Amino acid sequence: MAQQQNHYLADLREIQFVLFEQCGLSELLTQAPFSGAFDQSGVDMVLDEAYQFATTVVGPLNGAADAEGCRIENGQVKTPAGFSEAWKRVYDSGLRLVSIETEWGGSGAPSLLGVAVEELISGANTAFGMYPGLAIGAAEVIAKFGTPEQKAFYLPKLYGGSCGGTMCLTEPQAGSDVGSARSQAVRQPDGRYLITGTKIFISGGDHDLADNIIHLVLARTENAPAGTKGLSLFIVPKHRFNADGSSGESNDVALGGIEHKMGIRASSTAVLNFGENGACVGEMVGGPKSEHQGMKQMFAMMNFARIGVGIQSLAVASAAYLNALRYAKERKQGSSIHKFKDPMAPRVSIIEHADVRRMLLDMKARVEGLRALIAKVSSHHDRAIVAQRAGDLAQVSYHLGQVELLTPLVKAYGSDQSFRICETAIQTMGGVGYTCDYGIEQYCRDAKIFSIYEGTNHIQAMDLIGRKLGMAGGANLQAYLSDVQTFVTAHSADPDLGKEVALLGEATTALQGSTMRLLSWFHGGQLELVPLYANRFLEMAAENTIAWLLLQQAVLAKQKLAALSEDHPDQAFYVGKLHAARYFARNVLPGVMDKADFLSREDKSPVEIPDAAFARI
Secondary structure (H helix, E strand, C coil): CCCCCCCCCCCCHHHHHHHHCCCCHHHCCCCCCCCCCCCCCHHHHHHHHHHHHHHHCCCCCHHHHHHHHCECCCCCCCCCCCCCHHHHHHHHHHHCCCCCCCCHHCCCHHHHHHHHHHHHHHHCHHHHHHHHHHHHHHHHHHHHHHCCCHHHHHHHHHHHHHHHHEEECCCCCCCCCHHHHCEEEEEEEEEEEEEEEEEEEEEEECCCCCCCCEEEEEEEECCCCCCCHHHHEEECCCCECCCCEEEEEECCEEEEEEECCCCCCCCCCCEEECCCCCEEEEEEECCCHCCCHHHHHHHHHHHHHHHHHHHHHHHHHHHHHHHHHHHHCCCCCCCCEEEEEEECCCCCCCCHHHHHHHHHHHHHHHHHHHHHHHHHHHHHHHHHHHHHHHCCCHHHHHHHHHHHHHHHHHHHHHHHHHHHHCCCCCHHHHHHHHHHCHHHHHHHHHHHHHCCCCCCCHHHHHHHHHHHHHHHHHHHHHHHHHHHHHHHHHHCCCCCHHHHHHHHHHHHHHHHHHHHHHHHHHHHHCCHHHHHHHHHHHHHHHHHHHHHHHHHHHHHHHHCCCCCCCCCCHHHHHHHHHHHHHHHHHCHHHHHHHHHHHHHHCHHHHCCCHHCCCCCC
């Protein structure tokens, strides 16, 4: 096995800023149902413990596990050395259960804190973090849609670490077209179902970390209608359970193979064959009354997973940026631009070179913007729970509406940017960034899958346009636009940030205009333009949102700086917030207006070119 070395770095001060100063975690912790979970010192202790776990347990396994990968022995996946012990330790620590309800053994904290812990673990070792993450995702579906008996039986196992979990959607003939799934479920006299079919690209589909694996499988009951409307969701364990709840004999779930991948090599991506011997038994999530509700139920896990991909994206990008920053401070090469004609001039750290500083600030702004975006979505989720407890249905609708609207941005823009940030980190470090010595090339390889799995980013863009913009009669979008405009109005006269806030106002107007243009295409018979420009529109929405959140951070930083002495340790931190916001507003935000101009030209070149004109092959 390769030598173990930790490359993971995180800035806990930055995470604390987002949680407490921007998203108001302290206030959330005083409200039901989160009151009593933690105070600020307790949150800091959790973050410290998670960072320790990341850097001393799973971080050192990252490169070695990537080199070793997963393998099949006697029909079962063997994960890399150290993963089984790390699985036990992560559950013993309680870190993965920080935001799980106390009823199921969790700490009951807001998801804001859980997301921060997830970032630290995922950034240190993305492949490892997927295994418990999938188990929790499966548990969340059963918690929301399962019968009382299903919850009582499966949730302690999934939350407690004795069972892993998966989501089984994709089939060989269907790919992303889930509605073409052919897996079958035939009801038996005892109310259970015999499951048959093949699922591919199943993350964590088989492993040796837990006693059992709970597969959530989309399949069709007899005489089910075609398309996604005919799908139901089934709980299908790898092994059947004995009367005492322990794992017993095989449930006729066979491992067909694992993929050999560009990245996340320590995460087993499996082909699973259900019911080859006619003996695979499953039960419908929620019981027979939930027949044909599979996609609705699976969407709960898919949304959980899509936000999870956004967290993975942020985590890897942040680690790549911080490693590049550390290298840039240490590596001496070249002289100052002011002494470039002097052959005897001393060598300087490469962070003194203008283009390196540009790349570092670009990565900083994008990473911190993504973190703020994910935290915003989590905050809305938490505040919807608080409002539900208080009986404030209008606020529940508002907060959940923002979660729906922003989730595609988290997944798609976050994953696109993650790969590009990792690429920039490699470029910052030059030739050594391309080697395996610093871990950046692995971050880049790991990050590429993020834009593909859990729905490709074009699927996210079409989801944003086709479903999310029109939800609640467009009220969610209008609430978002109103929130941004309220910020613009409040800060447009700021002597330090007014010009950047004005740019945000222009971009928001352009975004709103492009939304109307999309609607005109829908209603004007120009449907082929919608998929052509969907990705650009999602980028517009994401960059507008991130600019807003970074400028919000800058306003907070200004207020803090006014009360700090020049030698205060937070002085440089808050100054960094001002520069990140200005950079993004000046260099990235104008692209929103440019993309709006692209949309207005209605270019159809990609759909007008004949197939034969692409190349003679």
